[in-house]
Amino acid sequence: MLHFEDIQSSLHKDVVMHRLKLHVPGDDKGAEDAFSVTRKRMDIATERAERLAARFSAHTAPQPFTAIVELVRLLTTLRR
DSSP: OTTTOOOOSOOOHHHHHHHHHHHSTTOOTTOTTHHHHHGGGHHHHHHHHHHHHHHOOTTSTTSOOOOHHHHHHHHHHTOO
16 A cells, blocks of 8 residues: 555555555455556655654554565565
């Protein structure tokens, strides 16, 4: 979701899925081409995730928080 919107509040998963389908019509969670669709917006998503992590933590529920940016950084360094 952070690839497409600057989220600053918690959202129910159904709302997230609905809004994602507005940005990527016809896409389903786990689709094979998901990375190709979001790759070009990875920098903005990373920046947004870092801003959320600076404001909130996993312990501030229900505030938005993601640590996925750490996993993405690791995975992108493993590319050959």
